[in-house]
Amino acid sequence: MTLRLGRHVFEDDATLMMAIVNRTPDSFYDQGATWAEDRALERVELVVAQGAEIVDIGGIKAAPGFEISAAEEMSRVVDFVARVRVAYPSLVISVDTWRASVAAAVCAVGADVINDAWGGADPELVDAAAEGGAAVICTHTGGVTPRTRPYRIEYDDVVAAAIADTVAYAERAVAAGVSPESVVIDPAHDFGKNTFHSLEITRRLGEMVDTGYPVLVSLSNKDFVGETLDLPVGSRLVGTLAATAVCALAGARIYRVHEVVETRQVVDMVSSIAGRRPPRRAIRGLQ
């Protein structure tokens, strides 16, 4: 299906890099490296130069911490989205929020995508996205409260649960007025899941792809990679890229990443192995 992300349209077989841009003082990976607005804009400039098609701007870290009000979240992201919109007209701007009020505010200044990492916790978020003409990322969290860690969550079948919940969320978004071309599903590794769940989701990602909805994966440096390899944040790139390769082979379309260049190379390589993408420039043996 053609993928429409706000004002941008992508071909059926396009794979997209969604670069993470944190407007937070405390995110797990960069510890606030782009908390200052100018530093965040430099990050946008960097990832655009690296070829990212999408930036995902977030004002609240996923892990538990000080409560951030909707007003504070808006102060962190709305003006910044407006600034990025002006500076990069052809860039897809996604905002990572679960709040309908924040979604409405960022859509009004040019956001193209609402990345609801907390699986529809705010039921009015899809209405805000529909009214703002934005795409929605429908994630699976197992119904947990935003900014909580999984605790003894179990599933009869985690993949079946992820498909059921994300497809139901997708249908709810379409019913609210979001274009069917603008709905993406995300199994949400680590969210409401232990490491075994995230590994199984990765192993069986093709089942989510088979739903027909474009699939986003957010794997970058997450705990399931760290626990699988017993490596701390900062040493998880190789494991992240291995998981990325598996998801690429299964047909994931969007990759939410910290490292754009490395991920793009892996996704392109796997896409070519899968026969979905020609080589960049092949002449060996063909002269």
Place this chain on the structure above:
Amino acid sequence: MTRVVLVPGVLALLPEYASLEDPVAELRAACLSAVAWLGSGPVEILADSQGERVARALLSARDPVVEVRGPLGPSLETTAAAYLVVGNGSACRSEKAPGHLDERAAAYDDALRAALTSRPANWPDIELGKGLLAGLDGIVRLPELLPPGVQAQVDYDDDPFGVQYWVLRWQW
């Protein structure tokens, strides 16, 4: 009037080997231009089996697609108006070439070029050419096809991968 075109049997010209960035864009443009010059009538192909695939791919890019006849038999007994010959010089012109560097390659290609462009009665040794990985199955038919003294128009003459390519046209 008879028109003849020579193109190299470069597999990278085939659609099944297309890259995102065409590694033979300049050569492809020259080939397509020359093939279009053959006109819209039937075209006879002089080539080995791989070369025939290249020829058919280039011809199919024409609009409209016209009748294509396969490689000619042992002797030329046709009076077709258009011929597409597929062949090239040696593949041993540099250390990165498919056949590595062979010091005899440059001289061989010089002799073949001279024969193709101005002296079709004086052809270099075929067995040596095969040893240098030259693509000669189509080219060896040219002496019986080209009238003595006919001059070639040179559209392309280069060896970008250590393989000698020509795109040539003849008309009489």
